[in-house]
Amino acid sequence: IEPDPQAGAAVKAADRAHVFHSWSAQGLIDPLAVAGAEGSYFWDYDGKRYLDFTSGLVYTNIGYQHPKVVAAIQEQAGKLTTFAPAFAIDVRSEAARLIAERTPGDLDKIFFTNGGAEAVENAVRMARLHTGRTKVLSAYRSYHGATSTAINLTGDPRRWASDNGSAGVVRFWAPFLYRSPFYATTEAEESARALQHLEDTIAFEGPATIAAIILETVPGTAGIMTPPPGYLAGVREICDKYGIVFVLDEVMAGFGRTGKWFAAEHFDVVPDLMTFAKGVNSGYVPLGGVAINAEIAATFDKRPYPGGLTYSGHPLACAAAVATIQVMEDEKVVENAAHIGETVLGPGLRELAERHPSVGEVRGMGVFWALDLVKNRETREPLVPYNAAGEANAPMAAFGAAAKANGLWPFVNMNRTHAVPACNVSEAEAKEGLAALDAALAVADEHTA
Numbered sequence: 001i002e003p004d005p006q007a008g009a010a011v012k013a014a015d016r017a018h019v020f021h022s023w024s025a026q027g028l029i030d031p032l033a034v035a036g037a038e039g040s041y042f043w044d045y046d047g048k049r050y051l052d053f054t055s056g057l058v059y060t061n062i063g064y065q066h067p068k069v070v071a072a073i074q075e076q077a078g079k080l081t082t083f084a085p086a087f088a089i090d091v092r093s094e095a096a097r098l099i100a101e102r103t104p105g106d107l108d109k110i111f112f113t114n115g116g117a118e119a120v121e122n123a124v125r126m127a128r129l130h131t132g133r134t135k136v137l138s139a140y141r142s143y144h145g146a147t148s149t150a151i152n153l154t155g156d157p158r159r160w161a162s163d164n165g166s167a168g169v170v171r172f173w174a175p176f177l178y179r180s181p182f183y184a185t186t187e188a189e190e191s192a193r194a195l196q197h198l199e200d201t202i203a204f205e206g207p208a209t210i211a212a213i214i215l216e217t218v219p220g221t222a223g224i225m226t227p228p229p230g231y232l233a234g235v236r237e238i239c240d241k242y243g244i245v246f247v248l249d250e251v252m253a254g255f256g257r258t259g260k261w262f263a264a265e266h267f268d269v270v271p272d273l274m275t276f277a278k279g280v281n282s283g284y285v286p287l288g289g290v291a292i293n294a295e296i297a298a299t300f301d302k303r304p305y306p307g308g309l310t311y312s313g314h315p316l317a318c319a320a321a322v323a324t325i326q327v328m329e330d331e332k333v334v335e336n337a338a339h340i341g342e343t344v345l346g347p348g349l350r351e352l353a354e355r356h357p358s359v360g361e362v363r364g365m366g367v368f369w370a371l372d373l374v375k376n377r378e379t380r381e382p383l384v385p386y387n388a389a390g391e392a393n394a395p396m397a398a399f400g401a402a403a404k405a406n407g408l409w410p411f412v413n414m415n416r417t418h419a420v421p422a423c424n425v426s427e428a429e430a431k432e433g434l435a436a437l438d439a440a441l442a443v444a445d446e447h448t449a
């Protein structure tokens with residue numbers, strides 16, 4: 001890594017002059033200028049290297065710059081860079097086949113989008129047209145994207161500013177035993193009460209008005225809350241009982257993150273529609289989509305589907321997906337994610353929890369882990385209040401700064417840090433991340449009481 005602070009300063013200056021960043025007060029941000037990235041690492045123009053425990057935005061499931069995927073994109077660019085979605089294109093057909101072969105059950109048709117939010121928009125559109133109903137039920141503690149319907153479905157503060165209620169969205173509480181909305185003390189209680197609450201919500205909303213229930217199979221940004229045994233199967237039953245379309249959002253949890261191709265496999269459930277993006281091609285070229293079951297696909301056999309995108313199934317994105325899936329097979333990337341979770345990250349994070357009073361709970365699987373940081377383990381009071389900013393968020397800011405000082409780029413959301421490295425992270429890299437977290441948690445511990 002050749003340091004070049006002058007080049008970094010120029011990149012930064014042009015960014016500050018002209019790039020309008022997501023989710024930010026433009027005058028208050030100071031984005032790091034990144035000079036390059038490879039595998040699990042990236043580096044800045046001063047030559048400082050970071051182990052990326054965020055996988056970008058939890059999407060570089062095979063790490064940065066995988067040579068085989070880079071080569072596949074280059075090859076496709078030389079052959080056919082782009083072509084309109086109405087045509088049959090070899091690489092698009094192949095990507096759809098490879099995805100459909102891996103999605104559970106009869107989710108065998110793929111509608112391609114450019115990312116996760118558009119996948120959610122289209123899944124909801126399909127559900128509404130299929131059922132002839134309007135309402136969609138989604139969970140608090142969720143994220144489904146930033147476009148109109150997707151942000152209205154989202155159950156976190158990012159929704160508030162765009163919450164116009166026009167999407168016919170009704171929110172409910174999904175299970176989360178550590179901070180149980182149902183005063184439950186066991187997973188079985190949490191699951192049963194969450195299902196009862198969902199069914200009560202449906203009864204009072206009117207079952208015949210509800211087109212879909214959407215859930216992240218394992219909620220991601222909201223805190224990696226693995227659903228208790230029986231919950232998702234119970235939701236499946238409720239959907240069947242009332243003719244409601246069951247949508248699982250696997251934009252973050254899919255493509256290896258949980259140690260299976262899709263998180264739904266852990267719970268033996270098959271949704272009617274499944275959204276994906278991110279890991280499908282590690283985000284090397286924007287791609288997302290909806291996997292559609294036979295029944296809903298049949299709705300649009302004779303009747304046109306009234307939705308589309310100029311770049312649906314873009315050849316460069318599809319080439320990246322084909323190569324990524326091939327790499328994941330050849331290099332046993334999904335198996336590696338499961339193995340790292342079972343043997344390094346899971347045990348390592350639990351060991352950190354034993355020594356650090358700021359860790360209230362460790363939860364997750366594969367390369368999908370959350371540390372719920374608390375002021376006090378007995379009361380479980382979060383280390384910072386919900387949606388804290390400025391001074392109120394100082395303990396989490398201090399934790400994040402300490403991680404970075406130790407060469408770890410951490411995922412930080414509210415009172416949590418997530419350990420979400422690439423699915424092909426090595427044992428040594430995962431251990432390096434644990435050591436940096438160890439040092440950063442010592443800083444968080446200073447804010448416990």
Ligand code: PLP
Nearest residue numbers: 115116117143144145251252277
């Ligand atoms: N759904 C889930 C579960 C996500 O985590 C995200 C993004 O983080 C989205 C949807 C939105 O995806 P995108 O940002 O590609 O629109």
